[in-house]
Amino acid sequence: MTTDSSFSHLDIATLATWLDGERVLTLVDIRDPMSFAQGHIPGSRHLDNDGVGALLEETPRESTMVVVCYHGHSSQQAATWLSAQGYSDVYSLDGGFTEWQHQLPSRVATQS
Structure with missing residues (x-):
């Protein structure tokens, strides 16, 4: 886990451990709605501009926030933005959903 100026990078193994340990966190997926419906990390919430x-109203600023995108690039920009909104414990998932699905294919949820 490495720290940027406003957010931290999170690896797949650490996120899996946090989820297994039932750590309280808000997991947001910023991919397009169809990709999210086809597969996402269980417990994640799809987030778009609408x-x-x-999200800002419902989530306390002291919450742990993990941002997921396709490959871990766009999530860095979103994590920076969330930090600017007052969230102090923000992470970008390195490798994104693509890497999560590759490493942990049994831990992918779909919308019916």
Whole structure:
């Protein structure tokens, strides 16, 4: 886990450990709706521009926030933005959902 100026990088193994240990966190997936429906990390919430307001209203600023995208690039920008909104414990998932699915294919949820 490495730290950037406003967020930290999180690896797949650490996130899996946190989820297994039932660590309280908000897991947001910023990929497009169809990709999210086809597969996402269990417990994650799809986040797009329309849902940002609700996320900010519903999630306390002291919450742990983990941002997931396709490969771990766009999530860094989103994590930086969330940090600027007052969240102090923000992570970008390195490798994104693509790497999660590759390493942990049995831990992928789909929407029916």
